[in-house]
Amino acid sequence: MLTQERKQLLLDRLRRDGRLVAKDLSFELDVSEDTIRRDLRELAGEGLLTRVHGGAMPASPTVANLDVRRTLAGGDKQILGRAGAELVETEQMVFIDGGTTNLELVKQLPLNLKATVVTHSPQIAAALEHHAAVDLIVIGGSLLRHSMVCVGAKAVEAISRMRFDLFFLGVTALHEVEGATTGCFEEAEIKREIVSRSAEVVTLLTADKLDAISPFSICPLDHITSVIMVGGKPGEPPRDKQPPFSFVH
Amino acid sequence: MLTQERKQLLLDRLRRDGRLVAKDLSFELDVSEDTIRRDLRELAGEGLLTRVHGGAMPASPTVANLDVRRTLAGGDKQILGRAGAELVETEQMVFIDGGTTNLELVKQLPLNLKATVVTHSPQIAAALEHHAAVDLIVIGGSLLRHSMVCVGAKAVEAISRMRFDLFFLGVTALHEVEGATTGCFEEAEIKREIVSRSAEVVTLLTADKLDAISPFSICPLDHITSVIMVGGKPGEPPRDKQPPFSFVH
DNA sequence: CGGTATCTTGCACGATAATGCACGATCTGA
DNA sequence: TCAGATCGTGCATTATCGTGCAAGATACCG
Numbered sequence: 001m002l003t004q005e006r007k008q009l010l011l012d013r014l015r016r017d018g019r020l021v022a023k024d025l026s027f028e029l030d031v032s033e034d035t036i037r038r039d040l041r042e043l044a045g046e047g048l049l050t051r052v053h054g055g056a057m058p059a060s061p062t063v064a065n066l067d068v069r070r071t072l073a074g075g076d077k078q079i080l081g082r083a084g085a086e087l088v089e090t091e092q093m094v095f096i097d098g099g100t101t102n103l104e105l106v107k108q109l110p111l112n113l114k115a116t117v118v119t120h121s122p123q124i125a126a127a128l129e130h131h132a133a134v135d136l137i138v139i140g141g142s143l144l145r146h147s148m149v150c151v152g153a154k155a156v157e158a159i160s161r162m163r164f165d166l167f168f169l170g171v172t173a174l175h176e177v178e179g180a181t182t183g184c185f186e187e188a189e190i191k192r193e194i195v196s197r198s199a200e201v202v203t204l205l206t207a208d209k210l211d212a213i214s215p216f217s218i219c220p221l222d223h224i225t226s227v228i229m230v231g232g233k234p235g236e237p238p239r240d241k242q243p244p245f246s247f248v249h
Numbered sequence: 250m251l252t253q254e255r256k257q258l259l260l261d262r263l264r265r266d267g268r269l270v271a272k273d274l275s276f277e278l279d280v281s282e283d284t285i286r287r288d289l290r291e292l293a294g295e296g297l298l299t300r301v302h303g304g305a306m307p308a309s310p311t312v313a314n315l316d317v318r319r320t321l322a323g324g325d326k327q328i329l330g331r332a333g334a335e336l337v338e339t340e341q342m343v344f345i346d347g348g349t350t351n352l353e354l355v356k357q358l359p360l361n362l363k364a365t366v367v368t369h370s371p372q373i374a375a376a377l378e379h380h381a382a383v384d385l386i387v388i389g390g391s392l393l394r395h396s397m398v399c400v401g402a403k404a405v406e407a408i409s410r411m412r413f414d415l416f417f418l419g420v421t422a423l424h425e426v427e428g429a430t431t432g433c434f435e436e437a438e439i440k441r442e443i444v445s446r447s448a449e450v451v452t453l454l455t456a457d458k459l460d461a462i463s464p465f466s467i468c469p470l471d472h473i474t475s476v477i478m479v480g481g482k483p484g485e486p487p488r489d490k491q492p493p494f495s496f497v498h
Numbered sequence: 499c500g501g502t503a504t505c506t507t508g509c510a511c512g513a514t515a516a517t518g519c520a521c522g523a524t525c526t527g528a
Numbered sequence: 529t530c531a532g533a534t535c536g537t538g539c540a541t542t543a544t545c546g547t548g549c550a551a552g553a554t555a556c557c558g
Contacts, residue, residue: 148375
């Protein structure tokens with residue numbers, strides 16, 4: 001990727017998101033953080049943006065940097081997304097479930113990632129538009145409105161003819177005893193099928209979904225390879241969870 | 250290959266990709282990098298592009314970002330989109346093809362529209378997220394990168410079991426004699442299937458696609474119920490086209 | 499037909515730009 | 529105040545660039 005092209009992309013991102021995080025960009029564009037910081041320094045030199053600790057903000061009179069740190073830190077879902085994005089390896093066959101957390105994950109996948117991605121979420125698919133080296137397979141079917149994923153017999157059947165290295169499972173609740181559960185029968189059905197055909201199952205979980213139960217069961221906890229949660233306050237012993245639970249921040 | 254020919258190719262590439270990489274071009278055209286760089290230097294001298302380390306970028310502060318271009322180029326397409334949106338009636342079964350024009354159409358559909366929409370474009374599907382009363386069916390398959398629609402045998406088969414009241418057909422070219430054509434074999438295949446199963450076929454057409462021909466045939470002109478074009482200058486008699494052509498502005 | 503001028507291309511070589519890493523300084527949140 | 533993240537700088541490495549030059553192609557002219 002050309003240097004100028006990258007800088008242009010940074011500016012576009014800044015306009016779109018209202019901020020830039022050096023570390024995330026470094027991962028997504030597959031260059032060192034030094035390079036990103038150099039770019040930001042130069043763009044700031046041209047007055048195109050304002051540098052702040054951790055990244056950059058728009059140059060315009062857009063608010064000062066009172067609590068820039070908090071702004072830059074981004075939501076929990078972004079943190080989870082980044083952690084998830086780092087798990088994907090070259091040439092893997094990955095199924096990505098729907099949901100806002102997984103959408104964050106997709107946004108943080110390296111732009112030059114070479115892999116096969118399967119999804120039943122049109123939004124996930126659309127978000128992969130610019131990942132030119134990703135083979136994208138969309139599972140069709142009736143679209144469930146509230147979760148915006150495709151379900152139905154045909155969808156299950158299509159999935160039943162595939163095998164995945166990695167599955168990013170979205171759940172509405174996770175419970176020590178009841179395992180992973182969700183709010184819709186059709187969705188549970190299809191998730192269960194995917195779980196059964198995946199070597200690794202990873203769930204990116206926000207704290208509010210832990211120790212909760214939804215109506216329809218997906219699978220017991222031990223079918224899930226890894227549960228990644230946003231770590232609470234640093235210092236605080238990260239809850240009393242054993243693996244497969246892990247914490248990021 | 251002639252020098253001038255090569256330079257023209259470079260400019261075409263630049264317009265298409267938004268950037269040029271010297272090394273890649275050297276390999277592709279089988280000349281030394283020096284030659285490419287010489288070309289770029291001369292083209293830059295004529296102000297046709299801007300040189301950057303590793304290649305070249307567009308001369309004008311062109312909006313390199315495709316997403317931005319999509320919204321900017323919107324004028325005519327928005328008009329077409331509105332015209333198309335007005336054709337959809339309650340309870341109809343509508344297939345919406347991919348493409349930026351149809352995306353505009355979807356954005357202008359009434360939020361309370363009650364209908365069944367079928368599409369093989371994840372972007373179209375995602376854009377219908379907030380249309381709560383729309384039954385949405387997504388046709389899955391391998392995703393064609395450049396047009397971002399799903400294709401393949403499974404997709405055609407799924408479509409072959411449906412019937413549509415209305416099909417918004419996207420084309421890259423429309424010609425009096427050759428009819429509707431497009432740039433990709435797989436796409437033509439699937440469009441043809443949809444046309445054959447639709448009571449009405451509507452094409453929203455920007456002027457630049459008229460009287461042009463693309464490699465793969467979809468259907469003759471008389472299979473198309475209605476071609477809606479953006480009217481040229483108001484006052485100017487809207488070309489010499491008979492129905493099915495109609496003009497809006 | 500032979501000779502010359504012009505253009506194009508590829509290669510060599512020193513100069514410049516881009517990148518990543520190391521290390522110490524600075525900033526941030528607790 | 530402290531630990532960890534982020535930053536700036538200097539340096540080594542690699543890729544790219546610009547220039548000069550020579551070989552081949554083509555056109556032009558006598």
